Amino acid sequence: MISVNILGAGNVATHLFKAFQKSENISVNQWYNRDISKISTYKNEVSTIDNISLLEEADIYIIAVSDDAISKLSQSLTNKNQLVVHTSGSVSVYDLDKTLRRGVFYPLQTFSKTASVDFSNVPFCIETIDKQDLELLKNLANAIGSQWYKISTEQRQTLHLSAVFVNNFTNQLYRIAHEISDIQNINFDILKPLILETANKVQHMSPYMAQTGPAMRNDKKTIKKHLKSLENEQHKAIYKLLTESIKKTHGR
Amino acid sequence: MISVNILGAGNVATHLFKAFQKSENISVNQWYNRDISKISTYKNEVSTIDNISLLEEADIYIIAVSDDAISKLSQSLTNKNQLVVHTSGSVSVYDLDKTLRRGVFYPLQTFSKTASVDFSNVPFCIETIDKQDLELLKNLANAIGSQWYKISTEQRQTLHLSAVFVNNFTNQLYRIAHEISDIQNINFDILKPLILETANKVQHMSPYMAQTGPAMRNDKKTIKKHLKSLENEQHKAIYKLLTESIKKTHGR
Structure with a gap:
């Protein structure tokens, strides 16, 4: 006891x-x-x-x-x-x-x-x-x-920082998707299975291997279309920066 | 049939x-x-x-x-x-x-x-x-x-864009956490339950309500410490931009 x-x-x-x-x-x-x-x-x-x-x-x-x-x-x-x-x-x-x-x-x-x-x-x-x-x-x-x-303390502080990325920042991406879809009267429920599957996928596959989408394919046409349709300047900046990050990770 | x-x-x-x-x-x-x-x-x-x-x-x-x-x-x-x-x-x-x-x-x-x-x-x-x-x-x-x-087609195109945020970009945040923790020889498995719970939480709660963490609290001391410990300039820029985004969403 x-x-x-x-x-x-x-x-x-x-x-x-x-x-x-x-x-x-x-x-x-x-x-x-x-x-x-x-x-x-x-x-x-x-x-x-x-x-x-x-x-x-x-x-x-x-x-x-x-x-x-x-x-x-x-x-x-x-x-x-x-x-x-x-x-x-x-x-x-x-x-x-x-x-x-x-x-x-x-x-x-x-x-x-x-x-x-x-x-x-x-x-x-x-x-x-x-x-x-x-x-x-x-x-x-x-x-x-x-x-x-x-x-160790140093490792723990790094984990705390990593947790900000996978929890707080990820949650903010959900929030942005919520904002974007609200403007078009889209039910956020439609995105929930994708949110869950994205998290499920990396339980048994590295995030590197799990990546897909326009940035990963360097699909310039779709990226341009997406950037054009984003009205909020901050959302646009986030789209650009994370697209660059994915391209860099995957050598595109 | x-x-x-x-x-x-x-x-x-x-x-x-x-x-x-x-x-x-x-x-x-x-x-x-x-x-x-x-x-x-x-x-x-x-x-x-x-x-x-x-x-x-x-x-x-x-x-x-x-x-x-x-x-x-x-x-x-x-x-x-x-x-x-x-x-x-x-x-x-x-x-x-x-x-x-x-x-x-x-x-x-x-x-x-x-x-x-x-x-x-x-x-x-x-x-x-x-x-x-x-x-x-x-x-x-x-x-x-x-x-x-x-x-509608317009709504679907918005959903496709939203999917990039909740799937591709979220997955890239997982990837960055993987990179950061690898440097310190931390097993990525430790972060997997948090990744899953973050996705689970918004199945029954809005991302707005689910938010926590240093940006949400405007905890300047922790934010400064985190930025100092990030060595990669792109990771630093992503940390800054998403922190600003959370602060804006929550009026901090």
Whole structure:
């Protein structure tokens, strides 16, 4: 049995709490948040506290607060026996107070407030200063059915950047398609199967191999037609730049 | 029973042939291609021909050739009783020879040569000059288990452009993430669940509502850090432009 204390009340903290509660191999001892009202919904399931000095021992403290608050919060921890991890993609493991046993437990996934999370689809990037602590984080990931990867701080920061491309930027391309098709009164539902298949394809094929379309074929006629029909200058610039990028990748 | 003749031997022609063969309500009478060797694999399943004057009557002729070849091929059709449709996203229905009963049967999906296609995930954009012919295309889509949408030529061209954004450009963002993570010896598998979830999210939520990340929050510190770590100038330009686009969409 792994005992855990959670610090913070955002999406990651809340989804982790729910997953830990479901696991037979994890017990959540305490849940701390500065503003206790944000976790009061769960007060019958777990000991909720807003006074950090009341934190008791546990195998792992999980700091799931905003990036800027991690370092300072770690400095206020007085118990020195537990492993203390943060869940951020971009903060270094060394930003945690150096008197602590330190590590990182970063879930590489997008979380909504409302939708429930299937943790079998959430890979964790794990890192510890002390090699011996790695086992504990592996077991924690396993206990909620998640994959884990041993990832250094530098690699994690690169993954965080890559995630911006495949998640935020990709989502913005969906948004642009939505805008363009709205103008012509086209139901966005028509594009949904293509969106899904595009993501499915690279599950078993490299993005390089999966590429198709006018840029890939250097089909100048279609590219010109598309650029002419785009009215929004920013959309035009995005079309041009990504077309150039595809042509460069494929030596066109 | 709907009788069909297929013209062309590319991905769309081949996948349609296979789907039609499986359907109880469709019979493929003839399959024409200029170069008969490309369809000879199927000569025991269907009458294959390379002489266009041998085409016999059928309810629908499906022209699934490259965009540039559609108009000319339609001019060589001498039987005038069947509905003639092309399967292109960007060619106008009026590009088909005007002496014919004309229409469009455009599958909005990405096809691989090798992978088999589940047509329940392929929406068809259908259009006919004569309203009465619409029913025939609806029935054809239904007979292979596909959704259909009544879409004008102008709307279809917009959808084709939108498809470039959600398919080709999105795939290029996956490719860039692959490149960036390769430099740090990161297994691309770690990003696959996020890619899938990003596509899943917009199946039941608008891309506008689904957006998260540093650009959305206007988190200048992270944006600056990311730009600094990108070495490739083109990747940097794409990061900047899509960040600006997200900020504009969300009024940041």
